[in-house]
Amino acid sequence: MTAEIIAVGTELLTGAVTNTNAREISEALHAIGITVGYHTTVGDDPRALRSALAAARERAEILITTGGLGPTYDDVTKDILCDVFEQKLEFHEEVAEKIRAFYETSLHTPMPENNLRLAWLPVGCAVFDNPVGTAAGCAFEEGGVHIVMLPGPPYEMRTMLHAHAIPYLRGLSHEVTLSHDLMTFGIRESRIDELLHDRMASMTNPTLAPYAKPSEVCVRSTAHAASAQEAEALLRPVLEEVRRILGDFVYGMDVASLPEACFHLLKEQGLTFATAESCTGGMIAQKITAFPGSSAVYRGGVVSYWSEVKRDALDVPWEIIEKFGAVSDPCARAMAEGARRLTGADLAVSVTGVAGPDSDERGNPVGLVYIALAAKEGTWCRKTENGNRRRDLIREVSVNHAYDMIRRYLTDLPIE
Amino acid sequence: MTAEIIAVGTELLTGAVTNTNAREISEALHAIGITVGYHTTVGDDPRALRSALAAARERAEILITTGGLGPTYDDVTKDILCDVFEQKLEFHEEVAEKIRAFYETSLHTPMPENNLRLAWLPVGCAVFDNPVGTAAGCAFEEGGVHIVMLPGPPYEMRTMLHAHAIPYLRGLSHEVTLSHDLMTFGIRESRIDELLHDRMASMTNPTLAPYAKPSEVCVRSTAHAASAQEAEALLRPVLEEVRRILGDFVYGMDVASLPEACFHLLKEQGLTFATAESCTGGMIAQKITAFPGSSAVYRGGVVSYWSEVKRDALDVPWEIIEKFGAVSDPCARAMAEGARRLTGADLAVSVTGVAGPDSDERGNPVGLVYIALAAKEGTWCRKTENGNRRRDLIREVSVNHAYDMIRRYLTDLPIE
Numbered sequence: 001m002t003a004e005i006i007a008v009g010t011e012l013l014t015g016a017v018t019n020t021n022a023r024e025i026s027e028a029l030h031a032i033g034i035t036v037g038y039h040t041t042v043g044d045d046p047r048a049l050r051s052a053l054a055a056a057r058e059r060a061e062i063l064i065t066t067g068g069l070g071p072t073y074d075d076v077t078k079d080i081l082c083d084v085f086e087q088k089l090e091f092h093e094e095v096a097e098k099i100r101a102f103y104e105t106s107l108h109t110p111m112p113e114n115n116l117r118l119a120w121l122p123v124g125c126a127v128f129d130n131p132v133g134t135a136a137g138c139a140f141e142e143g144g145v146h147i148v149m150l151p152g153p154p155y156e157m158r159t160m161l162h163a164h165a166i167p168y169l170r171g172l173s174h175e176v177t178l179s180h181d182l183m184t185f186g187i188r189e190s191r192i193d194e195l196l197h198d199r200m201a202s203m204t205n206p207t208l209a210p211y212a213k214p215s216e217v218c219v220r221s222t223a224h225a226a227s228a229q230e231a232e233a234l235l236r237p238v239l240e241e242v243r244r245i246l247g248d249f250v251y252g253m254d255v256a257s258l259p260e261a262c263f264h265l266l267k268e269q270g271l272t273f274a275t276a277e278s279c280t281g282g283m284i285a286q287k288i289t290a291f292p293g294s295s296a297v298y299r300g301g302v303v304s305y306w307s308e309v310k311r312d313a314l315d316v317p318w319e320i321i322e323k324f325g326a327v328s329d330p331c332a333r334a335m336a337e338g339a340r341r342l343t344g345a346d347l348a349v350s351v352t353g354v355a356g357p358d359s360d361e362r363g364n365p366v367g368l369v370y371i372a373l374a375a376k377e378g379t380w381c382r383k384t385e386n387g388n389r390r391r392d393l394i395r396e397v398s399v400n401h402a403y404d405m406i407r408r409y410l411t412d413l414p415i416e
Numbered sequence: 417m418t419a420e421i422i423a424v425g426t427e428l429l430t431g432a433v434t435n436t437n438a439r440e441i442s443e444a445l446h447a448i449g450i451t452v453g454y455h456t457t458v459g460d461d462p463r464a465l466r467s468a469l470a471a472a473r474e475r476a477e478i479l480i481t482t483g484g485l486g487p488t489y490d491d492v493t494k495d496i497l498c499d500v501f502e503q504k505l506e507f508h509e510e511v512a513e514k515i516r517a518f519y520e521t522s523l524h525t526p527m528p529e530n531n532l533r534l535a536w537l538p539v540g541c542a543v544f545d546n547p548v549g550t551a552a553g554c555a556f557e558e559g560g561v562h563i564v565m566l567p568g569p570p571y572e573m574r575t576m577l578h579a580h581a582i583p584y585l586r587g588l589s590h591e592v593t594l595s596h597d598l599m600t601f602g603i604r605e606s607r608i609d610e611l612l613h614d615r616m617a618s619m620t621n622p623t624l625a626p627y628a629k630p631s632e633v634c635v636r637s638t639a640h641a642a643s644a645q646e647a648e649a650l651l652r653p654v655l656e657e658v659r660r661i662l663g664d665f666v667y668g669m670d671v672a673s674l675p676e677a678c679f680h681l682l683k684e685q686g687l688t689f690a691t692a693e694s695c696t697g698g699m700i701a702q703k704i705t706a707f708p709g710s711s712a713v714y715r716g717g718v719v720s721y722w723s724e725v726k727r728d729a730l731d732v733p734w735e736i737i738e739k740f741g742a743v744s745d746p747c748a749r750a751m752a753e754g755a756r757r758l759t760g761a762d763l764a765v766s767v768t769g770v771a772g773p774d775s776d777e778r779g780n781p782v783g784l785v786y787i788a789l790a791a792k793e794g795t796w797c798r799k800t801e802n803g804n805r806r807r808d809l810i811r812e813v814s815v816n817h818a819y820d821m822i823r824r825y826l827t828d829l830p831i832e
Contacts, residue, residue: 039455
């Protein structure tokens with residue numbers, strides 16, 4: 001089945017807001033085997049919305065809208081959509097009740113009367129509860145098109161997408177579509193292509209394809225079958241073979257990022273870590289502390305941007321900085337060891353390098369970055385070169401190197 | 417004039433990549449007075465692209481495409497677009513020369529022959545040089561539609577947008593459109609609306625409108641005139657009046673963020689700062705170190721996630737933590753003072769709070785965050801409450817509070 005996503009909101013067309021909803025919905029649909037053919041964005045503009053909906057009606061089997069479900073006069077999605085698809089709206093008392101309750105318990109204020117507009121939904125639709133906001137979503141079928149309406153605020157959209165829309169769309173098909181993502185770090189997409197090419201080209205069910213992200217590559221396998229069990233049975237040997245071919249470049253399955261993989265591993269093993277960051281300037285710390293509950297695995301660290309801070313906060317010997325420079329293997333090691341001592345953590349990672357755009361005062365080139373890991377068994381250090389990469393990507397890749405070293409330590413793999 | 421943006425790339429429809437180009441182009445067009453009517457995204461799929469281009473031809477005065485300009489067989493934008501707009505391609509030897517030179521000097525490898533496809537551009541078009549990649553862009557007019565083609569990779573797109581596309585589009589009009597953005601922090605959009613409402617409603621040239629971002633509000637004024645000078649003359653009194661009404665909530669004009677405003681102020685005044693972060697976990701540090709040259713203003717800091725790290729790295733007295741807790745005014749002050757002592761920086765900011773999703777072991781509610789600033793004159797502390805906000809937003813707002821305190825210190829405004 002092919003789908004189309006229409007986002008409604010003038011703030012998207014003025015450039016005030018990025019349409020992240022389209023990406024998230026596309027990713028979720030892709031994972032259950034639904035191909036997306038078009039994204040369209042229109043403003044809170046009845047004429048443009050009508051024209052986008054009319055075009056979608058002609059060509060899509062699934063239509064998902066986001067935005068324009070709110071209580072004010074410029075929230076027009078439901079009205080125009082029902083007009084284009086020749087559907088009527090009806091009042092849902094149980095939806096009105098939930099909105100009233102949400103105002104009382106979460107917003108601590110009485111419901112403004114215009115919110116009753118939110119309880120008008122298409123006749124006979126499946127109602128999607130909004131546990132984190134007021135605008136309900138819904139789904140119905142008309143003229144061979146399955147229509148799903150979701151609210152625009154990304155957090156509400158995401159919650160309802162996974163709680164309601166994806167299960168609903170899965171239910172449309174007698175077939176089950178299942179995907180698993182093997183996440184890799186340290187190997188290029190073109191190399192994965194070479195290694196898997198013969199298998200990928202000849203496979204139709206499951207399919208197998210790599211997706212490159214800024215500093216890692218996801219290998220996704222997707223199977224269609226009559227049941228989840230059968231789909232899993234189809235996927236298992238493929239995933240095993242990919243794991244065998246890609247070896248320890250694979251850092252996890254169905255996990256969003258290396259920091260998340262490390263978070264789980266550290267928690268399981270009851271270990272903590274610390275950080276000492278120079279050119280990544282707090283990014284390693286920021287990634288782990290984004291997870292609720294991260295204090296179970298992360299104690300803290302130092303952002304030692306100046307050499308004096310490396311010395312005074314991390315006890316890096318000044319002789320090391322003078323002799324080898326702040327961007328050096330010995331300095332990276334001393335930073336990690338210093339962070340471990342300072343915090344008492346089981347592990348510590350450090351990063352020191354030249355993020356650019358200019359080389360440093362010792363003539364070290366942009367992109368030269370050392371990443372070290374200190375543990376009770378000893379200290380390891382990786383030297384990396386990032387060629388012509390830009391500042392933000394050099395920082396991003398270096399953060400992933402640090403987490404990759406933690407991951408390898410925790411799973412008894414070679415670290416350097 | 418109204419514009420339409422068509423993005424081409426299957427990676428956008430599978431959800432592997434977010435279409436950030438559409439937002440950036442929209443923002444740049446909006447700033448020169450061009451209204452965007454539609455965003456459309458299609459895959460590397462000739463049929464879908466043809467249908468999107470045909471629709472745009474009927475309704476747009478300006479059409480901007482991104483992506484599909486590369487050298488491989490699935491890069492089809494130029495061919496299909498020229499077909500739909502009945503235009504021919506011709507070979508541009510000077511473009512071919514530049515691509516050869518780019519391969520030699522930047523990529524240090526000979527140019528693959530398929531790259532010659534990149535030198536085929538529409539007859540009579542304006543060629544847009546790509547200083548950071550190989551795919552040239554271009555612009556031409558056909559049947560009353562002004563067409564601009566830009567490459568898809570965001571960094572290349574952004575460079576060419578500002579270097580070529582915006583100047584080209586400005587040149588289409590005899591009128592000049594100019595905008596200025598007054599950036600505010602600490603005041604809600606609805607309050608700005610109230611304060612400026614009477615003026616906004618009656619104004620047509622310049623216009624005045626607030627745009628809310630996650631933790632700040634931009635007030636944009638846009639003027640149309642025969643010359644830049646005249647446009648500036650129209651804007652000046654409006655901007656002055658807005659500044660007078662919003663007072664010191666305004667942190668700068670035409671600056672992208674509070675960290676950037678602080679970066680400039682610190683550099684001008686030759687001062688440095690340091691950080692001590694608990695619940696923001698490195699985000700304050702990460703924001704400033706994203707700027708090249710940030711070592712001129714930022715020395716470093718501590719991510720003191722555990723109380724022991726607050727004590728051992730920042731010398732926060734253990735009695736403070738025991739008596740008042742880690743989330744308290746005295747602890748925030750001691751953290752900032754400790755970071756200032758440790759690094760020798762002129763200023764230090766600290767953050768300690770409950771980012772959620774759960775309250776802390778002392779029963780402090782989610783969203784309670786203390787932010788402190790230490791300087792030679794003394795230490796200031798703000799207590800903030802974030803109600804029902806989510807973890808990521810609580811962290812984001814707290815980071816902005818820290819930078820707002822630095823900004824106020826540096827501009828002699830009340831800090832707390």
